Amino acid sequence: xxxxxxxxxxxxxxxxxxxxxxxxxxxxxxxxxxxxxxxxxxxxxxxxxxxxxxxxxxxxxxxxxxxxxxxxxxxxxxxxxxxxxxxxxxxxxxxxxxxxxxxxxxxxxxxxxxxxxxxxxxxxxxxxxxxxxxxxxxxxxxxxxxxxxxxxxxxxxxxxxxxxxxxxxxxxxxxxxxxxxxxxxxxxxxxxxxxxxxxxxxxxxxxxxxxxxxxxxxxxxxxxxxxxxxxxxxxxxxxxxxxxxxxxxxxxxxxxxxxxxxxxxxxxxxxxxxxxxxxxxxxxxxxxx
Numbered sequence: 001x002x003x004x005x006x007x008x009x010x011x012x013x014x015x016x017x018x019x020x021x022x023x024x025x026x027x028x029x030x031x032x033x034x035x036x037x038x039x040x041x042x043x044x045x046x047x048x049x050x051x052x053x054x055x056x057x058x059x060x061x062x063x064x065x066x067x068x069x070x071x072x073x074x075x076x077x078x079x080x081x082x083x084x085x086x087x088x089x090x091x092x093x094x095x096x097x098x099x100x101x102x103x104x105x106x107x108x109x110x111x112x113x114x115x116x117x118x119x120x121x122x123x124x125x126x127x128x129x130x131x132x133x134x135x136x137x138x139x140x141x142x143x144x145x146x147x148x149x150x151x152x153x154x155x156x157x158x159x160x161x162x163x164x165x166x167x168x169x170x171x172x173x174x175x176x177x178x179x180x181x182x183x184x185x186x187x188x189x190x191x192x193x194x195x196x197x198x199x200x201x202x203x204x205x206x207x208x209x210x211x212x213x214x215x216x217x218x219x220x221x222x223x224x225x226x227x228x229x230x231x232x233x234x235x236x237x238x239x240x241x242x243x244x245x246x247x248x249x250x251x252x253x254x255x256x257x258x259x260x261x262x263x264x265x266x267x268x269x270x271x272x273x274x275x276x277x278x279x280x281x282x283x284x285x286x287x288x289x
């Protein structure tokens with residue numbers, strides 16, 4: 001990167017090569033509404049043709065600025081201000097969504113990072129939002145033991161209208177140690193679990209699920225001796241958010257329409273590139289589709 005170009009944009013420049021850094025002195029400080037601080041200078045790391053905010057903590061993680069899209073100091077500052085205000089908007093919006101799910105939002109007074117804690121059935125999770133409002137699990141503990149957290153797996157919080165749906169989705173991501181074996185050999189070990197066949201037998205195939213009611217499903221599988229979990233949570237109407245996870249974490253996670261869903265076994269077989277016969281459903285009365 002030509003340092004003259006950076007200075008032309010009104011930036012203070014230091015370093016060289018991969019260590020090239022630039023600083024912008026703001027004409028109007030950014031206001032940290034939680035910590036009561038003012039941000040007067042923004043430090044960037046120069047990565048190719050982008051300015052990546054790295055200092056102070058309030059701006060770390062804001063969207064990078066493409067150097068080709070700015071012509072002067074005012075435009076650089078406007079990009080920073082827009083990205084910062086967008087983050088504050090996401091913090092407010094996601095905080096309201098967390099409260100609606102019965103969770104307590106926590107905003108760090110220095111970094112303005114939004115997080116929350118969720119504990120259910122021995123599983124304790126810390127959820128953290130990035131600057132764009134996407135959540136991911138930053139730490140997970142089950143019965144006092146730390147679990148490996150899949151990297152890069154984000155989810156859209158607004159898709160979960162009920163706490164139970166979110167809990168079910170995240171629990172499937174981490175699974176239950178020994179759950180597959182317990183269900184297979186001792187169905188009574190999973191007290192409170194209701195099989196869909198039992199629902200159909202009790203209420204008949206003519207029973208309907210109202211459009212706005214929550215619906216969660218969990219399917220335990222085994223593929224070539226390895227356990228997997230498929231979970232689905234209803235988003236709205238006939239739209240679901242699905243997740244397939246194995247011992248190493250997430251394999252697949254997407255939204256899908258019920259009418260287009262091929263079935264759990266065909267989906268898993270296609271994702272894992274195995275024949276359908278290799279996918280075994282686990283549970284009382286389980287059968288292949």
